[in-house]
Amino acid sequence: MTEAAATIGILGGMGPLASAEFYGRLIELTPAADDQSHFPVVLWSEPSTPDRSAAILGDGVDPTPWLRDGLQALERLGATLIAVPCNTAHHFLPAASDGITVRVLDMVQETCDRLARQRPRVRRVGLLGTPGLLTSGLYQRRLKAAGIDCVTPGETQYGRVLEAITAVKAGDDLIHAGSILAECAVALGGCDAILAACTEIPPALSRVEHGLPIVDPGLILARRTIDLATEQRGRTGR
Numbered sequence: 001m002t003e004a005a006a007t008i009g010i011l012g013g014m015g016p017l018a019s020a021e022f023y024g025r026l027i028e029l030t031p032a033a034d035d036q037s038h039f040p041v042v043l044w045s046e047p048s049t050p051d052r053s054a055a056i057l058g059d060g061v062d063p064t065p066w067l068r069d070g071l072q073a074l075e076r077l078g079a080t081l082i083a084v085p086c087n088t089a090h091h092f093l094p095a096a097s098d099g100i101t102v103r104v105l106d107m108v109q110e111t112c113d114r115l116a117r118q119r120p121r122v123r124r125v126g127l128l129g130t131p132g133l134l135t136s137g138l139y140q141r142r143l144k145a146a147g148i149d150c151v152t153p154g155e156t157q158y159g160r161v162l163e164a165i166t167a168v169k170a171g172d173d174l175i176h177a178g179s180i181l182a183e184c185a186v187a188l189g190g191c192d193a194i195l196a197a198c199t200e201i202p203p204a205l206s207r208v209e210h211g212l213p214i215v216d217p218g219l220i221l222a223r224r225t226i227d228l229a230t231e232q233r234g235r236t237g238r
Helices: 015-028 052-056 063-077 107-117 130-134 138-145 155-169 174-188 203-204 219-238
Strands: 008-011 041-045 081-083 122-128 149-151 193-196
Touching: 008 015, 008 063, 015 041, 015 203, 041 063, 041 130, 052 130, 052 174, 081 219, 107 138, 107 193, 107 219, 122 174, 130 138, 130 155, 130 174, 138 149, 155 174, 155 203, 174 193, 174 203, 193 203
Parallel strands: 008 041, 008 081, 122 149, 122 193
Antiparallel strands: none
16 A cells, blocks of 8 residues: 655634644755755644643643544544644543554653653753643653653642743743743742743743753654654655
């Protein structure tokens, strides 16, 4: 059977800005000399997907059916690999992707693998993310398996991080949100890197001067997506 042409699927809408920024990164990272050299991309943006963090905390609706519907739609539309630029959604991806035959990239594992390979060695990471993500332990478990210590915000910073994430989703002042996030990151203290584990965090942090060593899972996912799509194109010639 002939392998299908490399087509990138994006399961987005969580939130819409993060999806748009991820698509932009794919374009920037593609080594293309003209329009025809870029990869076909299918973006399924479903902002009605219930809040992932609230679901983990027991205060909201399970988003798994919405995620599954999106993955199935992307598969029907011809995606040959799928990226999900939402860290917290990865808590639900094992169940949502059950039965999906195309590869669904794991942003959390890709990020932890990248940190484990980084030199000089990363020994201690400060983790910023949604309350649900931090409660799930999704990153903490995998970082521990990689031999990396993980520090999370204290009670005061915990609320401030959520305030900044909410502001970005609402389209508020990104500079103000970035200033809040930078203060919270500095408060973690003594970290080799700050893991910006919510796709709303990097756009805000990029608007302010902070000098912090930021690890952006969305960027890592985008690079891996282009690498895999390039491999697929090499096999199929299209």
